[in-house]
Amino acid sequence: MKNAAIILWALIKGSLITARHFFTNLWFHFLRLIGIKKYRPGAVTIQYPEQTKPLPSRYRAAHRLTKRPDGKPRCVACLLCATVCPSECIIVEATEDPDPEVQKHASRFEIDLARCCFCGFCVEACPEDAIRMDTGRIDLAARSRADLVWDIDQLSRGRS
Amino acid sequence: MAEITIDGRNLEVADGLTSLVAAEKAGISIPHFCYHPALAPEGTCRMCVVDIEGAAKPEPSCSTVIRDGMKIETRSPRVVEARRNVLEFLLADHPIDCPICDKAGECRLQDYYRDYGFFSSDFHEQKKRRSKILKIGERLILDRERCILCTRCVRFLRDVTKTGEMGVFERGDNSEIGVADGVPVATAYSGNLVDLCPVGAITDAAFRFRTRTWFLDPKPSICPFCARGCRVDVDVHPGFARYPETGGILRVRPRPDATPAGPWICDVGRYAWIEIESRRARRIVWNKGAAEAVLSGDKVFSILGAKIRALSESGRTDRLTLVLHSGLTNEEWADVKAFRDGFNPRPKIRLADPPDDGGDDFLRTAERMPNRRGAAEAGCDLQPLDPGELREDTDILFVFAGIWGDIGDLERRLEVWRTIRTKALVSPVLTASDPLFDFVFPCAIPYEKSGSYIGFDGRRREFTAVRPAPEEAESEGEILRSLLAACGLGARTPGGS
Ligand code: SF4
Ligand code: SF4
């Protein structure tokens, strides 16, 4: 009986908080509408995903493998990103590149975005500026875990 | 004995040592490129300079023999400055392509730059371009841009293998390492050049781009490819946590005390694992006529155990024959003995090794097997296998084929053994003869075993497994123990061997 009273009281208290915010916001929106208190807007929401907000320029979103001027990936498979990654979600395998000036490139490059903690260490570690997190892509929901493992093509496109 | 002072510490050292060695004995390490403990000092790189009291300028410690009363400073400001200048000149023309360099992580240039460098270079000229992927031997790749001209490689080929394939060509700024007349390095010890090169100028084609050195976990073992028993480090990649398929053996290198002759191993010991890994047997197979069944180990052991028990009940266990090889460890020979003594009459035991290959006059012994002495001392009164033997007097035959999956002429012998009712092969690798046996067991390679060998010199060499064997594979000793247990004649002791 006592427990039921506590639960009931918590419910009422929660509803009161929501109601207080609702009416406060309504009040400020009203004041703004009639031209008083212009600098204090009520809480604003946007219609995501139809509407999006611009991301800060240094926001760490999904990764991208950058390209050389001739379109080949810049990555030379030095494995520094895989070394530094605290989530152990990068796998790189290297192979011989026909161009003697390049010598080495990645034959396999996968990032498991489901495990990635978006720390950006891989970007910091890369000596070739071959990996960046500037795609602005934050909508990473997928239907299976495997869909969140991006391979070298998906990463090179930036958006899949 | 001479009394000297190094960095303010008074030491008493044997006469005739160089100051670098004397300092190292006292635990003071001096950076060096061209000095190598197993090669004669050359004194070309000047990285090892130290201040000696009374000398006008810093002297190279690798080629300065100590004198009584010498006072040496290894870290005075003048010395540190000199080392930084040496590095600056070495790096003036260096490509610094560490991201694609297989030496990165164990490169002396990298290490010393961290210790003495951190300068901004005064050189603004274009770096000199040289050939970068020059094949100078079957598995050797030379990058002349990375070479610092320490001549360790030249001295090794001149003084140790005495084949002299490499030299320094041209002069001054144009000096380059190369092979004379384009004839590749063909010595059977060529892989040592890779370890010897203090930078990434000579790299190993077999290791090229496989991984980065810092992922490797060196595990000490004994080379099982001849009776010399060189001490080696087997570099094992533990595999990335979520990608275990990336793991495995990636390199075999001599340990600093590999042999009394120096830290060298032959190319067989260095590279043979590559072929063995590529042919590795992983499944127990039961060949039933044309069909082939894959069974669990327990099931196969119980089938074979029943067959042996049937022989034993009619008192004919002398019609059971084991053909063994002398790559077994001493501990496995104890298992063989226990197996043999488990039956009455005793099963026949024969020894068959692949033929000796003559060896060479440096490290490689003629015996290809690591433990022939251990086999002789095991007390199993071994007799060599006669080519025409075993046709009439054997019902169940076990052939333990060594690491190469070969006991010498296996196919011809199988022709003789055609009529034997049950034949089983125990081999770490797949062989062409597999379908001719009724049962085929995969087994561990020597790197996956713990135990000891007795080498050519009668000395015992102990080693521990560098990694576990594949799931269905067991060591030969474990297979014998399982078999004995399956006959109901001995307890199966898990683990070890
Ligand atoms: S952002 Fe961090 S966790 Fe994600 S892949 Fe890069 S290093 Fe790994
Ligand atoms: S030799 Fe050393 S410094 Fe030169 S590229 Fe290779 S790792 Fe870097």
Ligand code: SF4
């Ligand atoms: S190739 Fe290596 S070992 Fe030979 S001189 Fe150059 S740096 Fe020294």
Ligand code: FES
């Ligand atoms: S190590 Fe002494 S001069 Fe090179």
